[in-house]
Amino acid sequence: MSSNVSITFLGHSAFKIISPKGKVLFIDPFLSQNPSTPDALKSPDKADFILLTHGHEDHVGDTLDIAKKTGATVVSTVELSGLLKSDGLPAEQAAEFNKGGTLTFGDFSVSLTNANHSSSLGGRYAGEPGGLVIRFEGGPTVYHAGDTNIMPDFSLYAELYAPEIVMLPIGDHYTMGPVEAAMSAAMLKAKTVIPMHYGTFPVLTGSPELFKSEVSARTDGKTEVVILKPGESLNG
Ligand code: NI
Ligand code: MN
Numbered sequence: 001m002s003s004n005v006s007i008t009f010l011g012h013s014a015f016k017i018i019s020p021k022g023k024v025l026f027i028d029p030f031l032s033q034n035p036s037t038p039d040a041l042k043s044p045d046k047a048d049f050i051l052l053t054h055g056h057e058d059h060v061g062d063t064l065d066i067a068k069k070t071g072a073t074v075v076s077t078v079e080l081s082g083l084l085k086s087d088g089l090p091a092e093q094a095a096e097f098n099k100g101g102t103l104t105f106g107d108f109s110v111s112l113t114n115a116n117h118s119s120s121l122g123g124r125y126a127g128e129p130g131g132l133v134i135r136f137e138g139g140p141t142v143y144h145a146g147d148t149n150i151m152p153d154f155s156l157y158a159e160l161y162a163p164e165i166v167m168l169p170i171g172d173h174y175t176m177g178p179v180e181a182a183m184s185a186a187m188l189k190a191k192t193v194i195p196m197h198y199g200t201f202p203v204l205t206g207s208p209e210l211f212k213s214e215v216s217a218r219t220d221g222k223t224e225v226v227i228l229k230p231g232e233s234l235n236g
Contacts, residue, residue, distance in 0.1 A: 004139040004236075007165065011036030011230035012200040013059060013147070015167065016044070020139045021107040023048045026072075027132065027144050030061030036200045038231040047072040051110060051134070053146030054119035055080045055126025058200070067093055075103060075110055079127025080119070099130060107137040113157060115148035117175065133161045140164040140236045143188070147197065150180040154187035165236045166190040169197035170211045171204030178206045182214030185223050192224050194234065 004020040011034050017025040024047050031042045043062075047070040050063050060080075064087060067074050073095050074084060081089075081096040097103050102111040113131040120126050131145040143163035157163065166188050169175035175197050176184065185193045193215060198206040212225040226234055 005136050005142070006233050006235055007142070007194075008041075008233040009194065009196070009228035009230055010034070010041055011038075013053070013144070013167070013169065013196045014061065015144065015196075016041075017134070017142065019107050019136055021137075023106060023108070025049045025051060025108075025134070026066065027051045028053055028059040028061065028146075029063060029066055030058045032062050032065075034058075034061065034200065036230045041231060044070070046070060049105060050074045051132050051144075052076040052080060053115065053131060053144065054117065054129035055083065055121035055124075056119065056147065057121070059147070060084075060121060064088055073105070077112070077119075077127040077130060079125065080121065083121050083124055083126055099128070108139075109135045111135075111161070113143075113145075114151065114153050115146040116151045117147040117149065133157070133163060135161075142236070143167070143190070145169065145184075147175045149176045150184045150187075154184050158187060158189045163188060163190050165192045165194065165234070167194045167196050170195040170206040170208065171198035171200070172206040173203045178208075178211035179214055181206070181211055182218050185215045185225075186218040190223055192226055192234070192236065194226050194228055 006018040008016040013028045015027045111133040115129040117129040119129040144167045170181040
């Protein structure tokens with residue numbers, strides 16, 4: 001694996017990634033109201049791109065504030081983008097796509113996948129939920145699966161995208177839990193899997209230790225589980 005990107009876990013499903021050429025990407029930046037985000041990371045000053053998996057508030061989070069403050073481009077589905085624009089996102093900062101589509105920005109591209117979940121924003125229909133495959137030029141392919149249940153598509157994505165680093169939800173209740181997520185990790189054949197969407201709120205009971213042992217059993221140790229604490233980084 002190349003080691004040209006830095007991936008920082010910000011708690012829940014939020015990540016900050018620095019691209020090989022230094023672009024700053026946020027995925028699902030639920031920060032200021034996120035009980036698991038370290039205080040020092042709740043209000044970023046610099047962002048070039050904000051990538052969203054779906055419209056739920058624990059994913060859209062601080063998108064509008066960060067976009068207004070930094071001028072970042074917000075990448076999301078057509079429907080979610082429409083809602084964000086009606087809520088004040090300047091049109092020139094909105095990049096819209098739909099499933100199967102790929103957008104290229106400088107040294108990375110983003111493809112939108114399926115997610116088996118739902119999507120709304122403040123009670124309004126926000127299109128379908130998705131996942132994000134981010135391919136860095138001279139760096140790894142990263143797959144943030146969003147909020148999802150296990151789905152047969154993961155086998156297809158292993159073949160089609162061959163992701164090296166995968167973020168999977170394991171918290172249960174609103175997404176799959178550790179056992180479903182471990183089978184998903186095996187289907188995706190990733191080198192490295194980072195668990196997310198657990199522990200933020202009491203109902204998200206999925207255990208990263210159980211996930212780790214299930215992945216180890218299902219992949220014969222071929223897939224490494226990296227449990228990041230909020231604020232910790234992985235270089236990939
Ligand atoms: Ni959700
Ligand atoms: Mn969620």
